[in-house]
Amino acid sequence: MGKVYYISRNVGLCMLVLAASALATIIALSVAYNKERAKNQGRPADGTSSPPAATTPSAAREAWDSYRLPQSLIPVYYNVTLWPRLEPDADGLYVFTGSSAVVFRCVKETDLIIIHSNKLNLTSFQGHHAKLSGVGGVRVPTIQKSWLVVKTAYLVLQLQGRLTVGASYVLFTEFQGELADDLEGFYRSEYVEDGVKKVVATSQMQATYARKAFPCFDEPAMKAVFNIVIIHHRGTVALSNGREIGLKSATQSITTFEPTQRMSTYLLAFIVSDFVSIESLQNHLLIRIWARKKAIDDKQGDYARNVTGPILQFYEQYYNASYPLSKSDQIALPDFNAGAMENWGLVTYRETALLYDPVESSTGNKERVTTVIAHELAHMWFGNLVTLRWWNDLWLNEGFASYVEYLGADYAEPSWNIRDQMILYDVHKVFAMDALASSHPLSRREEEVNEPAQISEMFNTISYSKGAAVLRMLSDFLTEPVFARGLSSYLNRFAFDNTVYTDLWEHLQQVNVHLPHSVHDIMNRWTLQMGFPVVSIDTRTGSITQKHFLLDPDSAVDRPSQFNYVWFVPIKWIKTGEEQQQHWLLQKTVSGADWVLANTNVSGYFRVNYDLENWNRLLSLLNSHHQALPVINRAQIIDDAFNLARAKIIDTTLALATTKYLSKERDYIPWESALRNLNYYILMFDRTEVYGALQAYFKKQIEPLFEHFRGITANWTKVPTGHTDQYNQINAVGVACTVNVGGCRELIRSWYRQWMESPSHNPIHSNLKSTVYCHAIAFGGVDEWDFAWTMFKNATLASEASRLRSAMACTKTPWLLNRYLDYTLDPTKIRKQDATSTIQYIAANVVGMPLAWNFVRARWSYIFQQYGKGSFSFANLINGITKRFSTEFELQELKKFKEDNLQVGFGSATLALEQAIEKTTANIKWVTENKADVLRWLTEESTFRET
């Protein structure tokens, strides 16, 4: 699945320093989707809802109490017919009906049939919820009793006799379910086109919602073939994983799909809509992009169509395995909870992740489309063709796709240099989380992950980004050709089957080059223990040592590690401009009077510290000749220094000193890295007297960059040609306006005013829209806000709507912010899928933060009841709101909030709340210890000119 708050570059940046919207850091903490509430789900259709009376209360846990299926029955294939109604019934309910026949084999003698079924009303056959028959004359025991177990979402059949090992049976069910707007299972999405409300039936099965569409053995290892038939209105089109092979039209249309490959239930997809498509052929493979008619007519699908073929072709070469299916559909949905979902052959996306308007969209929007497509298509092999046996290994699936998405996107857009950006968007992002004592190892044991909520919790930044970072490191030390060969061997060996992560290590080991330890032993240290090391290099003595890096040096790690927090660290390094041979930690020493830089190109997942003399050599190199260092290492020096300072390993002023050379820096990645780190200073100090000095320093550093862009864009009439230069222009304008560099605010006001005067002619370049909207609204009043709201409601391009939605949170006017908060709980104003992020945007604004906190506290139980079922990310909400918390008073409030709501619960935010308390405690300490030094340093630096 794609990342949910995968925020495109230019959205986060402009506001970063304005502190109106610290998205970039919000995404750092995102949980890809929400825990479902296990309680009160579904109701039995008829008959009993409790186990047979014979069950004694003291008996051991029954099979149906376990969240894992017994391994006695294995599905072979399903025949599933579904009929979604796109109009409400007499009771105002949108429903779907269906039937399913599953052929399964008995592999262990049993008198119980346990199959998943959730929120489905099952038709009764002679008093039972299903019909059972045998394949090929097999004798079938009679059904003694059948019932539904709500907690574990099972349909259970108790048989009078036992099923025979080796024999196959057919279980037939007929059912009715609700086509709700809950974004889970088979659900309903709505949109308005030309004043007419349209309804789409669509699906999201990952991780545990296929059972909400039809009774099935809903675990990833229960692979089967699916024969799908969809009944739908004439004039609508039905899509599923396979290619459509038959269409009969009577009063209703009946679309039949080719049998799927052997696949997992979580990758199924069913969609009925009146969408249209554009298509292309890539070596006879049919590629289609589906969306609302208006979006397709506006050519918003063209870019996706253009890049899909090349990206698929890249993966075929990279994996050395041809695309396993007969077609590739990708569809943009108006309501979608995650960023995208890799359903096999029918990938679903949020509109902003698939649609690109050549005129209206920004470079950041385009990059997002490319990377999300590259991510999802990577899963077509890794994840879909070969699937991890259970959700505890999710990190390998998601980490892998999050790594190779950069390779796929790089192939589609070679001029972007996009592989470097992984440092910012994955490595640095996850360093921030993984440096906390409350982090957790990538790998969990299978028995630790059972309930749907525990499965949902696996979709987090650690899985995605740390997974990506350690795989990148692995690929780097094995070398990419070796990595790809091992991968290909793994994919071909386990095609249509399931694995555990060690299977991949074995296949990589088989094509191994010379390593000091086995792939297995090296990688275990990175996957089975949390965190990462800081490597300290002392150029005076030549010693190199490692230590578990913790952001808060006083926090205690109460989780022992079998490896004692020692890693096998592959170190690449440069000495006075010359690349040195890679070595494994503790094999060699470095010393001398020359500058040394370790972790070249940041290929390793670790931080680096040096002795003060080497730090000073690096600082003077930056100030005199920064191009001597690779661009991502310049970013790395800044990021390492700031984090080492947070951990009290070096002085805060040394970290600040790494930003002095920025007045000469023109590249995006180091600037972005600095802005993100300084964003912490803004969050901690924008309500204190330090803020004045901070702004003055920023102003001095950003002015040359602002002027640089004014120059190369001919007074802002053109756009820089380089991909990342375009991002850095956005940074320059955003920061310059925040700190009031001469001319910036006037420029922005005049653009926005021109647009207000003539709404159909927006004069603002798409790249700069987010920044301009945000600042114009921040420095404007109700007119600017209301204009944005009108344009938001009228927007036909999802990314434009999304820019406006975040910009409206930039206003400094409290009543406008409160009104906006109220809108978030009204789905006719703000779509449910967007509610959480809108509240987060408001909380990121220094004026909005206390309002959002009050809002959420006052309505916690309501929000939890209403939105707890999936579309609301509570973890993101808590993270977003508590980002600035840095006083004893705020810590007490947070603790009180936890106590007051123990009854209601925190669902998927449980861990986030603990982290918020930990982080607030650390912030309080940090501010106490650093405020005076920071104020002094900033004051000196902003008053004296550099020599």
Ligand SMILES: *[C@@H]1O[C@H](CO)[C@@H](O)[C@H](O)[C@H]1NC(C)=O
């Ligand atoms: C499934 O559908 C196929 C094709 O219609 C049919 O031949 C087969 O008998 C069906 N199997 C079951 C168990 O209903």
Ligand SMILES: *[C@@H]1O[C@H](CO)[C@@H](O)[C@H](O)[C@H]1NC(C)=O
């Ligand atoms: C399922 O049955 C219950 C109880 O009869 C009813 O309230 C509910 O509306 C039904 N759901 C659907 C989708 O038909």
Ligand SMILES: *[C@@H]1O[C@H](CO)[C@@H](O)[C@H](O)[C@H]1NC(C)=O
């Ligand atoms: C898609 O490709 C066509 C043909 O190469 C090109 O004309 C068009 O500009 C491309 N569209 C986009 C949005 O990149």
Ligand SMILES: *[C@@H]1O[C@H](CO)[C@@H](O)[C@H](O)[C@H]1NC(C)=O
């Ligand atoms: C940019 O504007 C300034 C002041 O308005 C003017 O002096 C300068 O010539 C302009 N430069 C270009 C390249 O248009």
Ligand SMILES: *[C@@H]1O[C@H](CO)[C@@H](O)[C@H](O)[C@H]1NC(C)=O
């Ligand atoms: C709303 O959108 C329509 C169609 O895109 C456009 O014609 C109209 O001018 C827009 N209205 C406003 C107020 O911008």
Ligand SMILES: [Zn+2]
């Ligand atoms: Zn994914």
